[in-house]
Amino acid sequence: MDVRLTDVxxxxxxxxxxxxxxxxxxxxxxxxxxxxxxxxxxxxxRVIAGFYDPDEGTVHFGDxxxxxxxxxxxxxxxxxxxxxxxxHMTVHENVAYGLKIQHVAPVDxxxxxxxxxxxxxxxxxxxxAPGQLSGxxxxxxxxxxxxxxxxxxxxxxxxxxxxxxxVRARLRSxxxxxxxxxxxxxxxxxxxxxxxxxxxxxxxVMDAGRIQQVGPPGELYERPASLFVADFIGTNNFLSGxxxxxxxxxxxIRTPSGDIRGTGRGEIRPGTRATTAVRPENVELFDGSxxxxxxxxxxxxxxxxxxxxxxxxxxxxxxxVEIAGNAVMxxxxxxxxxxxxxxxxxxxVLGFAANAAAVYSAxxxxxxxxxxAGA
Amino acid sequence: MSPAxxxxxxxxxxxxxxxxxxxxxxxxxxxxxVFIVYPLFRLFIDALQTEEGAFTLSHVISFAGDAFYRKALxxxxxxxxxxxxxxxxxxxxxxxxxxxxxxxxxxxFSYLTIIPIITPxxxxxxxxxxxxxxxxTVNVLLQDYLGLAKPVNFIYGWHGVLLAMILHxxxxxxxxxxxxxxxxxxxxxxxxESVGSRGLRRTLDITLPLVMPGFISGATLVFILSFADFxxxxxxxxxxxxxxxxxxxxxxxxDRRLFRMGITIGALMAVLAVVFLLVARHLVSGRDYAVLxxxxxxxxxxxxVWRMLIPAYFTVLLTLAFLPYFGVTMAxxxxxxxxxxxxTRFTLDHxxxxxxxxxxxxxxxxxxxxxxxxxxxxVGVPIGWVLAxxxxxxxxxxxxxxxxxxxxxxxxxxxxxIRAFHGPLPVVGLTLTRIWVIMPLVLAVRRxxxxxxxxxxxxxGLHRSMExxxxxxxxxxxxxxxxxxLPLMWRGVLAGALFSLLFALQEAAxxxxxxxxxWETMTVGIFTFYTSGTIGQAAALGFVLxxxxxxxxxxxxxxxxARMGGLFGSGGG
Numbered sequence: 001m002d003v004r005l006t007d008v009x010x011x012x013x014x015x016x017x018x019x020x021x022x023x024x025x026x027x028x029x030x031x032x033x034x035x036x037x038x039x040x041x042x043x044x045x046r047v048i049a050g051f052y053d054p055d056e057g058t059v060h061f062g063d064x065x066x067x068x069x070x071x072x073x074x075x076x077x078x079x080x081x082x083x084x085x086x087x088h089m090t091v092h093e094n095v096a097y098g099l100k101i102q103h104v105a106p107v108d109x110x111x112x113x114x115x116x117x118x119x120x121x122x123x124x125x126x127x128x129a130p131g132q133l134s135g136x137x138x139x140x141x142x143x144x145x146x147x148x149x150x151x152x153x154x155x156x157x158x159x160x161x162x163x164x165x166x167v168r169a170r171l172r173s174x175x176x177x178x179x180x181x182x183x184x185x186x187x188x189x190x191x192x193x194x195x196x197x198x199x200x201x202x203x204x205v206m207d208a209g210r211i212q213q214v215g216p217p218g219e220l221y222e223r224p225a226s227l228f229v230a231d232f233i234g235t236n237n238f239l240s241g242x243x244x245x246x247x248x249x250x251x252x253i254r255t256p257s258g259d260i261r262g263t264g265r266g267e268i269r270p271g272t273r274a275t276t277a278v279r280p281e282n283v284e285l286f287d288g289s290x291x292x293x294x295x296x297x298x299x300x301x302x303x304x305x306x307x308x309x310x311x312x313x314x315x316x317x318x319x320x321v322e323i324a325g326n327a328v329m330x331x332x333x334x335x336x337x338x339x340x341x342x343x344x345x346x347x348x349v350l351g352f353a354a355n356a357a358a359v360y361s362a363x364x365x366x367x368x369x370x371x372x373a374g375a
Numbered sequence: 376m377s378p379a380x381x382x383x384x385x386x387x388x389x390x391x392x393x394x395x396x397x398x399x400x401x402x403x404x405x406x407x408x409v410f411i412v413y414p415l416f417r418l419f420i421d422a423l424q425t426e427e428g429a430f431t432l433s434h435v436i437s438f439a440g441d442a443f444y445r446k447a448l449x450x451x452x453x454x455x456x457x458x459x460x461x462x463x464x465x466x467x468x469x470x471x472x473x474x475x476x477x478x479x480x481x482x483x484f485s486y487l488t489i490i491p492i493i494t495p496x497x498x499x500x501x502x503x504x505x506x507x508x509x510x511x512t513v514n515v516l517l518q519d520y521l522g523l524a525k526p527v528n529f530i531y532g533w534h535g536v537l538l539a540m541i542l543h544x545x546x547x548x549x550x551x552x553x554x555x556x557x558x559x560x561x562x563x564x565x566x567x568e569s570v571g572s573r574g575l576r577r578t579l580d581i582t583l584p585l586v587m588p589g590f591i592s593g594a595t596l597v598f599i600l601s602f603a604d605f606x607x608x609x610x611x612x613x614x615x616x617x618x619x620x621x622x623x624x625x626x627x628x629x630d631r632r633l634f635r636m637g638i639t640i641g642a643l644m645a646v647l648a649v650v651f652l653l654v655a656r657h658l659v660s661g662r663d664y665a666v667l668x669x670x671x672x673x674x675x676x677x678x679x680v681w682r683m684l685i686p687a688y689f690t691v692l693l694t695l696a697f698l699p700y701f702g703v704t705m706a707x708x709x710x711x712x713x714x715x716x717x718x719t720r721f722t723l724d725h726x727x728x729x730x731x732x733x734x735x736x737x738x739x740x741x742x743x744x745x746x747x748x749x750x751x752x753x754v755g756v757p758i759g760w761v762l763a764x765x766x767x768x769x770x771x772x773x774x775x776x777x778x779x780x781x782x783x784x785x786x787x788x789x790x791x792x793i794r795a796f797h798g799p800l801p802v803v804g805l806t807l808t809r810i811w812v813i814m815p816l817v818l819a820v821r822r823x824x825x826x827x828x829x830x831x832x833x834x835x836g837l838h839r840s841m842e843x844x845x846x847x848x849x850x851x852x853x854x855x856x857x858x859x860x861l862p863l864m865w866r867g868v869l870a871g872a873l874f875s876l877l878f879a880l881q882e883a884a885x886x887x888x889x890x891x892x893x894w895e896t897m898t899v900g901i902f903t904f905y906t907s908g909t910i911g912q913a914a915a916l917g918f919v920l921x922x923x924x925x926x927x928x929x930x931x932x933x934x935x936x937a938r939m940g941g942l943f944g945s946g947g948g
Contacts, residue, residue, distance in 0.1 A: 049569065071568050072568060072571035072573065073571075078565070078566065080565070081562075082562060084565070086563060086566070086584075086585075087585070087662075088584040088662060097567070097570060098570025098572075101570055102571060145566070145570075146569075
């Protein structure tokens, strides 16, 4: 079942929570609403679920208009952030409750509950009370409860945010596997960009009640459409300055750290303010005492600096390098074995290609957002 | 060695001189053993001994063999069940709409709903008699304007007892259920809604079971309190209740056999209170659903006609609940009030009498209750601390004693004190029943649990790491307590102490057994004045008591907001 929101507006006591949200989630798609807290992602989910009626706009499941249709009649299954298991019922009773409400025959209830619990790997725990389960197990029960009614759309509201890192990673894979098996249209809400990148077919990044960008994970990571998305997804180095030259997608920005040659995203006009974003893994690091690097010709940008921090992060090494203009750049080294660590204080040269430096016109309304701190 | 190092070593030395917890806990145990365990022990011994001191079951057998007492026991249980049923219906309804719906006047109703518990039921029933009695306001109106020949019996008998108790105790249920309901996470109901469980079905299947623990702990308290109350029934002439019989048998000094029976009934009431408590604990066990609530259920505007029906419900309920205040006030200021709906002439004489001419009742009440609160703070706060912050052996027993006291009928405790302290105490040689100190002592013991629980709750809310981080920057134990713990917990402790004060002022059971001439408190005065026919002064004392309790409640309300439910729990709450 595909889900379509058109120009949805929702206000709470005068505050605009959703400001014209339109998305189309395709049949069988794993679609994630990603954003910081208060961005409207949960409100969007609750509009889809039917807990909120939008003030403006429409919600369609397939060709059916869903306005005014109560949650139970939409064919949805919901998993809540805090599991929302009924504490006075056993695992079995929790999963069976919806079937009982729908007057399913007792024999079938037993069969379907068992199948549903098997699906999430919880056989044998039917008689337990939710309070006797671990967080991960509780969330599995919640998933089983949401799936047992064979919903057409599965809604998950930050289902993993209360779990510790290991359990989170495991449950994440299981949710994806289950979704692939069932081919069920799934809408997932999270503030965790890593979770969103790993799980989703497509992601909608939200901010201030609006959808900022929709696309597959790779596209969001490689080609963020705005500074906000560039900042929210992955790590970026931001340098702000004034555009001194711009033509055919190519731009030069004068920053306190030096002139940066970059690739324009959107319209970049000379004389305006702009910010460039460079991913840490796209920056190359050279010992400053050596002669200019051999492969340097492909790297249009060179910045001198000094190592201030070296971090070992397992598969990655990260440097923080102070450059002119009181800015700090992060640099990731992805093959630590072939790298000779540079001690803090070492003079270095940073190099990156112009097509690795995305240039965004500084939106006057959000100059306080990324970039300013150089992070 | 530098002076700084020397100084720090001295300080470290002083810190090492700490008194072991087991030592300073010892006086607490002595207090509890002498003033709770020993009197109860004596009560049971007396119930199981002949005059000569031999073991006997004859008192128990003659109780069980007496059809009158058996009937009285059944009546008492019936009154308690009836009170719980009535308060459950009124209290649940009030709590549910207060938490879930927005309607005209909600904040005012929410506040007023708590008020009825500030009067002791004794004052409540007296006020009801003024309004609903044979010559009360309502009957006068009925006879004068509707031409009724004979007054309607609204109040004398079972129905009167039930009416007074239900109107008095329903706020206990409301407070507990409001507390439970506000803790129910919205997603639990939304999850139900998403699988098709809506409206009444959802309320019955999901919401009600979740507030059950809070309800049960409130209901247990209502059950035990209504079971133990003897003054209220006596005011409307109901004597065949177990508590009333205990009182009547004890205060007569003619028949030793009856006196013995009074003791036996007192012991039985103590046992039954414990049984009720255990039953309640069993019902609640394993149902502590105190999950962290992420999002409270949003309050919705009351739909359609309910917008008017709900305020109407509160208006009727609160009018009834406030009738006693009207009656007490009229009687307190009325001059020779009879056969008119309200007094025809008003006077300050009664008030003058109880405040200026014989202020002993008010003075004693304030003095004894004030002393009791001091004792409670001295003993109860450390007990709360021991329960929340130490792993000392005997904590379980300590907790059990506190809960026991909460459930123990005042009647039983009063009788126990009479038996335990009528002779000279060993070692000190004092005969406590002849010294006024016994009044604040019995008040302190009876009302201590509120402060203990409040202290315990405040300390649980105060995360230990806050104290530890103070210690880590060099603050001593005492310094940490005064700089960190106290500022964060004094509100809670004070709220508990105010509750203790409120209920010490209201105490009308244990003190009625123990007072000697000159020690009369306001409730004792109300009871003796009223039962001896000096109505004006009984009402004037009632009026003053209402004002005092209202003042205390107002202070409490300011301190805690409306979240008082947790303090009233008897079982798991």
